[in-house]
Amino acid sequence: MDQAVVAKPVRIVRWLPYFAVLQWDMHQTVRSWVYRTWVLISLLGTVGYLLYRFGLANEARIVQPASDWISDLLLWMLFESVTLIVVLAAGSISSERGTMADSILSRGISRYQYFIGKLHARLITVIVTFYIQGLLIVAAGCFFLHEDHSIDGCLIAISTIAALLVFVISCGVAVSAMIDTTVVGIAFVWLVVYGAGFLISLVPGHFPEIFGWLRNMPHLVRGMYNLQDQLKLIGGTLAASVIVAVIGMVHFSRRDV
Numbered sequence: 001m002d003q004a005v006v007a008k009p010v011r012i013v014r015w016l017p018y019f020a021v022l023q024w025d026m027h028q029t030v031r032s033w034v035y036r037t038w039v040l041i042s043l044l045g046t047v048g049y050l051l052y053r054f055g056l057a058n059e060a061r062i063v064q065p066a067s068d069w070i071s072d073l074l075l076w077m078l079f080e081s082v083t084l085i086v087v088l089a090a091g092s093i094s095s096e097r098g099t100m101a102d103s104i105l106s107r108g109i110s111r112y113q114y115f116i117g118k119l120h121a122r123l124i125t126v127i128v129t130f131y132i133q134g135l136l137i138v139a140a141g142c143f144f145l146h147e148d149h150s151i152d153g154c155l156i157a158i159s160t161i162a163a164l165l166v167f168v169i170s171c172g173v174a175v176s177a178m179i180d181t182t183v184v185g186i187a188f189v190w191l192v193v194y195g196a197g198f199l200i201s202l203v204p205g206h207f208p209e210i211f212g213w214l215r216n217m218p219h220l221v222r223g224m225y226n227l228q229d230q231l232k233l234i235g236g237t238l239a240a241s242v243i244v245a246v247i248g249m250v251h252f253s254r255r256d257v
Contacts, residue, residue, distance in 0.1 A: 089172025150223025174248025
């Protein structure tokens with residue numbers, strides 16, 4: 001008598017499509033020309049600036065406090081990164097609009113998982129890269145004669161800038177899920193970012209003002225900061241990022257692709 005074949009239960013990993021999108025998009029992001037251009041510009045600009053300061057300190061004997069040039073480099077990285085990061089995030093979903101329905105969303109992955117996978121892939125790639133660049137800048141400060149920077153202050157400064165980049169990336173991915181054209185999405189993201197900055201500047205004085213924080217970056221790098229205000233600024237920026245991402249995800253789940 002043939003023995004009855006007992007079928008083994010199949011374990012369904014519900015978030016496996018999410019991890020597949022996350023892994024694939026991180027791979028594609030690292031290989032994109034926008035990401036490589038951003039990393040190359042940041043590297044060349046940082047090395048050139050450090051060589052210039054090294055020459056002043058050793059040849060002209062002009063020693064500038066490390067906190068000044070660390071804050072200059074961090075702010076420069078912020079401003080030169082925003083444009084390329086907007087391009088990188090605004091094309092995350094809209095660039096695949098033509099093949100999305102047939103090749104991706106018809107293979108057992110929900111739109112929520114697809115959106116979250118895209119968002120997390122861009123966030124992880126950009127933020128990890130930025131932290132590595134920022135920590136290398138802080139480490140370079142140890143080789144200068146006049147070290148007046150605080151490690152805690154530098155970490156808070158890097159984390160605050162990273163929170164701003166999280167907001168930019170969230171806006172870019174959300175807009176990319178709403179708008180079909182990448183070029184129009186880039187322009188719309190700029191309107192959202194500048195509009196958010198303008199609205200923040202109108203908030204009463206008890207809320208940390210972002211433009212004043214940018215002007216006081218050298219003091220922050222020296223360790224002269226109010227931790228509660230900095231955490232409030234970082235928390236408020238991250239909360240705004242979550243709200244924008246949820247709006248984009250809900251809109252993407254209900255629209256035609």
